[in-house]
Amino acid sequence: MADSLSCTAADLLPLLGGAPNATAAATFLCSRFDAVSTRLADATLAIDNTYLLFSAYLVFAMQLGFAMLCAGSVRAKNTMNIMLTNVLDAAAGGLSYYLFGYAFAFGSPSNGFIGKHFFGLKEFPSPTADYSLFLYQWAFAIAAAGITSGSIAERTQFVAYLIYSSFLTGFVYPVVSHWFWSGDGWAGAAKTGGSLLFGSGAIDFAGSGVVHMVGGIAGLWGALIEGPRIGRFERTGRSVALRGHSSSLVVLGTFLLWFGWYGFNPGSFLTIFKSYNDTNRSYYGQWSAVGRTAVTTTLAGSTAALTTLFSKRLLVGHWNVIDVCNGLLGGFAAITSGCSVVEPWAAIICGFVASWVLIGFNKLAEKLKYDDPLEAAQLHGGCGAWGLLFTGLFAKKIYVNEVYSGHPGRPYGLLMGGGGRLLGAQIVQILVIIGWVTATMAPLFLGLHKLKLLRVSREDEMAGMDMTRHGGMAYIYHDEDDGSNLPQFNMSRVEPGDTPTS
Numbered sequence: 001m002a003d004s005l006s007c008t009a010a011d012l013l014p015l016l017g018g019a020p021n022a023t024a025a026a027t028f029l030c031s032r033f034d035a036v037s038t039r040l041a042d043a044t045l046a047i048d049n050t051y052l053l054f055s056a057y058l059v060f061a062m063q064l065g066f067a068m069l070c071a072g073s074v075r076a077k078n079t080m081n082i083m084l085t086n087v088l089d090a091a092a093g094g095l096s097y098y099l100f101g102y103a104f105a106f107g108s109p110s111n112g113f114i115g116k117h118f119f120g121l122k123e124f125p126s127p128t129a130d131y132s133l134f135l136y137q138w139a140f141a142i143a144a145a146g147i148t149s150g151s152i153a154e155r156t157q158f159v160a161y162l163i164y165s166s167f168l169t170g171f172v173y174p175v176v177s178h179w180f181w182s183g184d185g186w187a188g189a190a191k192t193g194g195s196l197l198f199g200s201g202a203i204d205f206a207g208s209g210v211v212h213m214v215g216g217i218a219g220l221w222g223a224l225i226e227g228p229r230i231g232r233f234e235r236t237g238r239s240v241a242l243r244g245h246s247s248s249l250v251v252l253g254t255f256l257l258w259f260g261w262y263g264f265n266p267g268s269f270l271t272i273f274k275s276y277n278d279t280n281r282s283y284y285g286q287w288s289a290v291g292r293t294a295v296t297t298t299l300a301g302s303t304a305a306l307t308t309l310f311s312k313r314l315l316v317g318h319w320n321v322i323d324v325c326n327g328l329l330g331g332f333a334a335i336t337s338g339c340s341v342v343e344p345w346a347a348i349i350c351g352f353v354a355s356w357v358l359i360g361f362n363k364l365a366e367k368l369k370y371d372d373p374l375e376a377a378q379l380h381g382g383c384g385a386w387g388l389l390f391t392g393l394f395a396k397k398i399y400v401n402e403v404y405s406g407h408p409g410r411p412y413g414l415l416m417g418g419g420g421r422l423l424g425a426q427i428v429q430i431l432v433i434i435g436w437v438t439a440t441m442a443p444l445f446l447g448l449h450k451l452k453l454l455r456v457s458r459e460d461e462m463a464g465m466d467m468t469r470h471g472g473m474a475y476i477y478h479d480e481d482d483g484s485n486l487p488q489f490n491m492s493r494v495e496p497g498d499t500p501t502s
Contacts, residue, residue, distance in 0.1 A: 044273045047272065047273045048270070048271040048272060048273050049130055049132045051267075051271065051272045051273075052132040052133065052136055052267065052270055052271070053132045053135065053136075054263070054267075055136060055263035055264075055266070055267025055268075056132065056135045056136040056138075056139050056263065056267070057263065058259065058260045058262055058263025058264070058267065059136065059139035059140060059143065059260055059263040059264050059267065060090075060139045060260075061256060061259060061260045061263075062139075062143055062146075062256065062257050062260030062261070062263075062264065063086060063089070063090050063139075063142060063143070063146060064253075064256050065253045065254070065255075065256030065257035065258075065259075065260055066086055066143070066146040066147075066149075066150070066253065066257070067082075067083050067086035067087070067253070068249045068250075068252045068253030068256060069150075069249070069250055069253030069254060069257065069325075069374070070082045070083070070085075070086060070146075070149065070150050070153060070253070070374060071083050071246065071249050071253075071474075072244050072245070072246040072247065072248065072249025072250035072251075072252070072253060073150070073153075073244035073250055073322075073373055073374050074153050074154050074244055074245070074373055075154065075242065075243075075244065075245050075464070076245040076246075076464075076473070076474070076475060077463070077464025077465070077466055077467065077473065078153065078154045078464055078465050078466060079245070079466060079473075079474035079475070080465075080466040080470045080472075080473070080474040081153075081154075081158070081465040081466055081469060081470055082149070082153050082154075083474070084158075084470065085149045085153075085158070085161045085165075086146060086149065088161060088162060088165065089142050089145040089146050089149060089161075089165050089169075090142045092162055092165050092166050092169070093138065093141055093142040093145050093165060093166070093169035093170075094138060094142070095166075096165075096166040096167075096169050096170030097137075097138045097141050097142075097169050097170060097174070098120060098121060098134075098138075099119065099120055099170065100119065100170040100171065100174070101138075101141055101169055101170045101171070101173070101174040102118055102121070102134050102137060102138070102174070103115050103116065103117060103118045103119040103120075103174075104170075104171060104174035104175055104178060105137065105173075105174035105175075105177040105178045105181070105182060106118070106129065106133075106137065106177075106178070106181075106182050107119070108128065108182065108183060108184050109184065110178075110182075110184045111184065112179070112184060112185060112186030112187075113175070113178070113179070113186065114174075114175055114178055115174070115178050115182060115184070121134065133270070136267065136270075137177070139263075140177075140207060140210075140211055140264075141169040141173050141174070141177075142169060143211055143215070143264075144168060144169070144173045144211050144212075144214050144215040144218075145164075145165045145168050145169050145173075145215065146215070147211075147212065147215025147216055147218075147219060147376050147380045148164065148165075148168060148215050148216075148218040148219040148222060148376070149161065149165070149219075150219065150372070150373065150374030150376040151216075151218075151219025151220065151222055151223045151372045151373075151374065151376040151377050152219060152222040152223055152226055153373045153374065154229050154242075154373055154461070154465070155226055155229050155230075155455050155456055155461050156222070156226065156454060156455060156456070157453055157454060157455065157456055158469060159453055160448050160453055160454045163444070163448065163453075164218070164222070164441070164444060164445070164448075167440075167441075167444060168214075168215075168218060168441070171440070172214065172218070172436070172437060172440045172441060173210075173211075173214050175436065176209075176210050176214055176433060176436060176437075177207075177210050179432070180202055180204050180209065180210050180429065181204075181210060187201060187202050187425065187428065187429060187432070188201050188202060188204075189201035189202060189203045189204075189404045189410075189425075190404060192406075196407065196410075197425045197428065198411070198421040198422070198424050198425045198428075199410070199411055199421055200410055200411040200421050200422045200424075200425045201404075201425060202388070202425040202426055202428065202429040203337065203338065203341060203391050203392075203395060203400070203404070203422065203425075203426070204337045204388060204391075204429060205265070205268055205293075205336070205337060205338065205339055205340045205341065205391075205403070206264055206265045206267075206268040206336045206337070206339060206340075207264075207268075207336055207337070208333060208334060208335075208336040208337030208338075208383075208384040208385075208387030208388050208391075209337065209384055209385070209387075209388050209429050209430065209433050210433075211336070211384075212333045212336065212380035212381070212383070212384030212387075213380065213381055213384040213385060213388075213430070213433045213434075213437075214433060214437055215376070215380050215381075216376055216377045216378075216379070216380035216381025216382070216384060217377070217381050217433065217434055217437040217438065217441070218437050218441040219372065219376045219377045219380075219381075220372075220377035220381060221437075221438065221441050221442040221445050222441070222445045222454075223370065223371060223372050223377065224370065225442070225445045225446055225449050225454065226445075226449070226454055226455050227371070227455075228369060228370070228371030229242060229371055229373070229461070230458065230461055230462060232369075232371045233369050233371075237369070239366050239369075242373070244322070244373075247321055247322060250321070250322055250325055251321060251325060253325075254325040254328060254329065257329060257332070258301065258328070258332070261297055261301075261332050261336075262294055262297070264336065265293050265294070265296075265297045265335070265336055265339045265340075266290045266291075266293045266294045266297070266339075268293075268340070269286060269289065269290055269293070269340070269403075271286065272286055272287050272290055273286070273287075274286035276289075276402055289340060289399070289402060289403065292340070292344070293339045293340045295344050295347075296335055296338075296339045296340075296342055296343075296344055296346075296347035297332060297335055297336075297339050297347070299344055299347040299348050299351065300331040300332065300334060300335035300339075300347040300348070300350045300351035300354070301328045301329070301331040301332045301335070301351060302328070302331070302351065303331060303347070303348045303350075303351030303352050303355075304327045304328055304330050304331025304332075304334070304351035304352070304354045304355040304358075305324050305325075305327050305328035305331065305351075305355075307327065307351065307352050307355035307356070308323055308324050308326070308327025308328070308330075308355045308358070308359070309323075309324045309327070311355060311356070311359060312324075312359070315359075326358065326375050326379055327354075327355045327358060329379055330354045330355060330357065330358040330379045330382075330383040331350070331351035331354045331355065331383070333354070333379060333380050333383040333384050333387060334350050334351070334353075334354035334357075334383040334384065334386050334387035334390060335347055335350050335351065335354075335387060335390075336384070336387055337384075337387040337388050337390070337391045337426075338350070338387065338390055338391030338394065338395055340399065340403050341391065341395040341396060341399040341400050341403055341412075342390075342391070342394045342395060342396060342399070342413075343394075343396060346390075346394040346396075349390075349394070350386075350387065350390045350394070353386060353390070354383045354386055354387070357382050357383050357386045358375070358378055358379055358382060358383055360382075361377075361378035361381075361382040362375060362378050365377075365378055385430050388426040388427075388429055388430055389423070389426055389427070389430075391413070391422070391426060392413060392414060392420075392422045392423030392424075392425070392426035392427070393413050393414050393415045393416075393423060394413045394415055394416060395412045395413035395416065395418065395422060396412060396413065396416055397412045397416065397417075397418060400412045400418075456468075456469070
């Protein structure tokens with residue numbers, strides 16, 4: 001925009017027809033054009049940074065959603081523990097991402113594997129990034145850590161949370177985000193120099209792989225190494241549902257996550273003040289793509305929720321709000337990769353399949369006696385992987401060229417006529433994320449397990465970590481010193497295998 005308003009006195013002199021003081025007049029007029037151009041450039045930066053900051057606030061609100069979802073999904077005796085871990089994911093992640101994470105992810109110029117500038121935000125802001133970008137990317141990093149905390153809930157020592165959360169947000173996640181989101185990354189669709197992976201690069205617009213698969217695979221290894229919660233599976237192998245204590249908190253957390261996803265997906269454009277130079281549609285620009293992305297996100301989640309509702313009704317015989325909430329989130333996790341490059345009708349297909357992916361992985365987990373209190377590995381890992389494949393199948397040519405400009409003739413979705421090269425890049429992304437997270441997080445969890453720093457004792461787990469590790473229950477049901485004559489309610493703990501009394 002600034003370039004289109006620039007001028008020089010030599011440009012204007014022929015138009016002034018040799019009038020007296022023509023040179024001075026031309027110089028004055030050009031100075032006015034330059035001033036207007038500068039103000040418009042400043043306004044563009046201000047609008048884009050405000051948009052990015054607002055998106056960062058929305059993504060950070062998802063942390064509250066994770067906290068409520070996790071709290072409602074665990075038993076009451078572990079409520080304080082799981083909420084504290086969510087607070088510490090944000091706090092510990094803030095420091096580790098400031099010191100190392102952002103530099104490893106976006107520290108350009110660098111190599112294709114890892115960034116190497118901006119440690120501790122030194123020499124920041126730069127011509128390519130401002131503080132708003134750091135805040136936005138930090139909110140993404142702690143989202144990945146929050147996913148992992150759900151997988152290992154109700155049996156993990158607090159020190160283990162601090163160690164894995166700092167390592168995940170400071171190193172493991174940033175390296176993956178560098179690969180696929182940095183202009184220097186070896187496999188991303190936004191790579192600015194050299195050839196793209198399969199001539200396409202992997203399209204993971206808002207992080208089905210970078211965020212959801214990373215968090216889900218990390219949680220998978222943590223839960224596998226720890227083993228299931230006491231009472232989750234009987235000696236005969238029969239599965240016992242250890243239900244969370246509050247469906248209300250689960251629904252509240254789900255709606256907060258839904259709200260935050262409008263910063264997660266549309267916000268990943270990073271800017272909004274950009275025209276696509278469509279002469280036939282002057283009203284069409286990046287603001288339109290932002291709106292389309294919000295629509296595809298909504299449709300995928302809504303379809304997954306309804307599919308889960310009726311599918312589970314057929315499978316188990318009743319309507320279950322917890323299953324519907326998880327199905328909704330599975331649809332969101334899946335559409336996150338291709339939300340900006342697919343048509344709204346394709347998002348409906350994405351959500352429908354995501355629901356069955358989640359149901360299938362939950363059945364498999366039960367067969368394998370794998371215990372994940374929030375279905376996080378199945379939801380974020382499984383549905384995230386489906387989302388990457390979905391993008392390779394349904395990415396539309398015009399949207400791919402708009403969002404990832406600069407590489408004409410770029411491959412697009414296989415089922416949209418674009419060949420199989422984009423799908424190949426998506427498969428590579430799935431494999432390298434599984435490999436990288438396994439190579440880094442599995443040894444960490446195994447080391448903590450060997451050092452007896454991972455799982456709490458059997459006695460602490462049975463009593464609940466709120467009482468044994470955090471000084472008391474999250475809920476106060478009875479206060480002996482209140483001096484009132486009001487009737488009191490005595491609460492008793494029910495463990496798996498107890499027979500209800502009438």
